[in-house]
Amino acid sequence: MKILVGISKAPDTTTKIKFTNDNKEFDESGVQFIVNPYDEWYALVRGIEIKEAQGGSVTTITVGKEDVDPIIRKALAVGADDAVRIDSEPKDAFHVASQIANYAKENDYDMVLLGKETINYNGSQVGGMVAEIMDLPYISNASKMDLDGNKATIVRDIQGGKETLEVETPFVLSAAKGMAEQRIPNMRGIMAARSKKLEVVEPVDAEELTEVVSYALPPEKGDVKLVDPENVEELVELLHKEAKVI
C-alpha cells in the first residue's frame, strides 16, 4: 500500500490562546507546537501499522512554510518513511486541500489519510475537499479500518451511531479516535527521522475561498456562585429560577 498522510501543526492542547496585531493574528509567542493529535495518533499510526503488516510506504504531506519542519520531523520519528512539504501558507482549507489533492493525484496513492479535524481551526473541511477534488470516495470520522487486498472494511461515526462500509482503494479517509493507539517515538526513531527525506515542493495555484478577518476571545465568565453542600435544594432552585435550565 502506498499511503499519504496529511500532517498539520497545532498549538499544544494546554496553550492559552491570545491574539496580536489588533486581534488580527494568533500570537505564537511562547506557544509550544505539536502534531495535530488526530493526524499523529490516528491517521499516521494506522498508516504505519498497515505498512508494517503488508509492506508499502508512508509519506507525510504538510502544507506550510519552514516553521512546520520540526513538526514534520516528529511525524517522521513516529515512523513515516519520508515527507513532503508544500511550500505555502495554509490560510484556507480549500487552498490546503487543493495542494494535497494535486500532489496525491500526481503520485498515485492507494489511500490518503487525514485527521478528522485540526484542533486550532476545527474545520473538518480538508478531507471532504480533497476527496471531491480527486473524485475519490470519502470516508469521514473513521474509527476502524481493516484491509483485505485492496478492499477496506471501515467503521465510521455517523449521526446517532456507527456505520460499517466496504470500499476499494483508492479513497480518502479522515481518522478519529479508535483507529489506532498513540505511539511515543523512541530515541532510534528520533535519530532516524533526522536523515529521512523531506522534499519541499512549490505550491500550485489555488484559490482561497475564505479568509480570517479577526479573532475574538469569549467573554470572561463571572465568578462561580458557590452553594453550601448542606443545602443542595438551593442549587435546584437556582437552576430552575435563575438559570432556567431545569
Add this chain to the structure above:
Amino acid sequence: MAVLAFVDTQEGKITKSSYEVVSYAAKVAEKEGGEAVAITYGDVDNGDLEALGKYGAKKVLINKSVTNMLPTKLAKLTAAAAEQEGADIIVFAQDFTGKSVAPILSAKLKAGLVSGAVDYPDTTDGFVVKKNVFSGKAFAMYKVNTEKKVISILPNSVGKEEVDGTAQVEEFSADLGDSRITVTNVEKANTDGGIPLTEADLVVSAGRGLKGPENWGMIEELANKLGAATACSRPVADVGWRPHHEHVGQTGIAIRPNLYIAVGISGAIQHLAGVNGSKVIVVINTDPEAPFFKAADYGIVGDAFEVVPKLNKAIEAFQAEN
C-alpha cells in the same frame, strides 16, 4: 435568491439540529431578500416535512431514494437542489453528517465554507461569519469571498424561532451516480434508549473523582431524573469505566448543552475544550482549587458521594412540586 437548508434525517425522523438549520436559513433569507428551501432525504412523514414551515421553510424538497448517509451522494443531491432553486447560500449543521457533506459540496461548487458558525452572517463589510476556533477557546470572523457560500452551524448555538406557516413538499430527484461505497451495517449508539449525547439539552458528566465504575449508579440516577445524557472525562473512558462515546473534550466530542453538570472532574483545559460552549456549568468537586470552578456558573465544594445522593433527593422533591 433562495437559501437552502440541508435537513438531516435518521430512520425517517428529522434530527433536532436540522430545525435550527431551517430557522437559520430562513433568517438569512429574510435578510438577503429570498426564501428558505429545505432539501432532505429518506422516508419521512409528509406532515413532518410540512411542519418545517413553522421554522420558516417555504418549500421542502425530498428525495426518498437516498436511504443512507453517504456523503458524496448527499453532496450531489444538495448541489442539484441548490441549482434548481438558485440558492447561493447553503446551510448545514456541524454534526457528523454536516462535517462529511459540507466540505464536498464546498469544493464541488467552489463555495467558501465556514464550518462551526455560531452566529448569523454580518454583511456590513462583505459576508463575514463568526465561528468557533481553537476548540472553543476563541472565535474567528471568517470572510467568504465567493458568490456561493456554505455555512455549517454549531448545534445549540443560534437557537430556533417559530413562525406561522406550512411548507410545500415536493419530491425531488437528481442523478446521484453510482456509489463506490457499500454500507454493510448500521449500529445505533444508544440501543439502551438513552438520549444521544450530541443531541442532549442536559448532560451529567463524571470523572476520576468517582473512584470506580461501580459508583456511576448515582450519576445515572441524576441523569435519568433530569432527562439528561451522561458523559465522562477522557481517563475514565480510557480505563474502560465508561464507554468511549461518552468521552468529551478536545480529543473526544464537543458538546454545547444548556446545562453541564461535572462531578469529580478537575477541569483540565483539554476537557474544557469540549464543554465550554455549554450555557450553564455546575461543578461538584472536593477541591476548592479545582480549575473547573473558574469555568463554572454554579459550584458545590463537597464530596460527590454525599452531594449527589442529596441532589437526587432534592430534584425528586422539586419535580414532585412542579
